[in-house]
Amino acid sequence: MKHRILPHGLLLAAGLGWAAAAAALPPPGSVVLYSDGTALKRLPGGSAAAAQWQDHRLRHLTLPSNPLLPPLARVGLDGRIQYREHLDSGDPDRLLRAAPGTRESFQTRRTTADGAVRTRHFECAYLGETVRPVLGRRDTLRRYRCERFTLHRKFWTRDVKEVVELDYSPRLGLVVERRRETARGRSVRRLLAVFAPGAYRYEKVRALLAGARGGKR
Amino acid sequence: MSPRIVASLLAALLLGGCVSNMTRPQDTERRLDAAEVRALFSNRTVESYNRNSGMTSFTYYHPDGRVVQQRYWSRRAGRWRVDGRGRVCLDFGRERCRRVVQIGDTYYKVVPGKGASIRYRRFIEGNLLVRKGERWPRGSVFRP
Numbered sequence: 001m002k003h004r005i006l007p008h009g010l011l012l013a014a015g016l017g018w019a020a021a022a023a024a025l026p027p028p029g030s031v032v033l034y035s036d037g038t039a040l041k042r043l044p045g046g047s048a049a050a051a052q053w054q055d056h057r058l059r060h061l062t063l064p065s066n067p068l069l070p071p072l073a074r075v076g077l078d079g080r081i082q083y084r085e086h087l088d089s090g091d092p093d094r095l096l097r098a099a100p101g102t103r104e105s106f107q108t109r110r111t112t113a114d115g116a117v118r119t120r121h122f123e124c125a126y127l128g129e130t131v132r133p134v135l136g137r138r139d140t141l142r143r144y145r146c147e148r149f150t151l152h153r154k155f156w157t158r159d160v161k162e163v164v165e166l167d168y169s170p171r172l173g174l175v176v177e178r179r180r181e182t183a184r185g186r187s188v189r190r191l192l193a194v195f196a197p198g199a200y201r202y203e204k205v206r207a208l209l210a211g212a213r214g215g216k217r
Numbered sequence: 218m219s220p221r222i223v224a225s226l227l228a229a230l231l232l233g234g235c236v237s238n239m240t241r242p243q244d245t246e247r248r249l250d251a252a253e254v255r256a257l258f259s260n261r262t263v264e265s266y267n268r269n270s271g272m273t274s275f276t277y278y279h280p281d282g283r284v285v286q287q288r289y290w291s292r293r294a295g296r297w298r299v300d301g302r303g304r305v306c307l308d309f310g311r312e313r314c315r316r317v318v319q320i321g322d323t324y325y326k327v328v329p330g331k332g333a334s335i336r337y338r339r340f341i342e343g344n345l346l347v348r349k350g351e352r353w354p355r356g357s358v359f360r361p
Contacts, residue, residue: 031289031290036271037270037271037272037273039289041290056272056273056289057264057273058275058287077262077264077275077341077345078341078345200289200290200361201291201361202288202289202290202291202359202360202361203359205289206272209270209271209272210270213270213271
């Protein structure tokens with residue numbers, strides 16, 4: 001089954017000092033589907049630096065163009081803000097144009113609906129480029145590895161909460177594969193399709209997910 | 218800190234662990250009766266997750282028996298009711314009745330041969346799928 005792949009070259013200016021990393025985000029109305037059932041639909045509005053998306057759980061997400069950063073905000077189906085998050089220190093954008101092996105630590109601050117503020121610590125490394133087919137076309141991917149951790153209050157020891165490896169396609173402006181490990185287990189998420197605006201169909205989604213799960217429904 | 222206090226704290230911690238383990242409800246499965254099922258679903262938008270397919274669904278159960286379901290960005294419409302055995306029945310062209318159980322703090326729908334494969338994530342008051350002024354979807358097949 002063939003799926004309409006978005007035209008590339010839709011370069012949206014980031015305009016925040018990291019235009020080198022500015023990617024061709026799918027246009028509003030596009031739907032991005034991953035093998036674990038996650039899906040994202042790009043909404044109108046926002047910018048390349050903070051694009052608006054709706055996920056398969058009908059939550060509104062503000063996603064930064066830097067794939068290493070978590071969502072900047074998440075709003076539930078009920079319209080309530082679940083959290084806001086911003087970069088507190090560090091320069092993760094440096095990794096978007098760095099040499100392989102470069103590491104960068106950064107912190108974000110997440111404010112949840114109940115007003116609680118939490119500092120989240122990350123350390124990411126740029127592993128280098130790899131070339132492989134993505135949605136039927138050879139693509140150059142940038143590979144990253146990130147750890148999210150907490151620091152012990154007294155001893156400042158690191159307690160790793162999750163390790164994530166990302167393969168990111170600057171051509172698509174999307175993460176095409178994510179391998180994640182937490183205390184609960186390991187998971188892999190692969191890009192299955194990008195539906196151009198108007199091309200999304202439930203039956204296609206269902207068939208693709210069934211195929212990704214080895215035909216199991 | 219004296220050894221006595223340390224011993225007391227250790228004992229409290231151990232006992233606390235035992236108590237919390239004893240009262241952990243994760244292992245007990247309780248079947249809901251008809252009144253509970255009706256109260257759980259009626260006039261609520263319910264988010265559910267199919268552990269087999271990996272799909273998330275949102276379903277609004279109108280008190281008058283209509284139901285609308287959304288998966289991804291597709292919707293279908295049908296009917297719902299609670300049968301005499303306390304099962305929730307959904308009809309999207311063909312009625313299927315399933316029992317609902319509670320395991321710990323979480324509710325599940327039990328599918329024959331697949332067990333508690335539908336996990337209910339959230340129950341939100343009211344209709345969050347069809348907004349005021351919006352037409353109720355038609356057809357029992359997901360569109361688009």
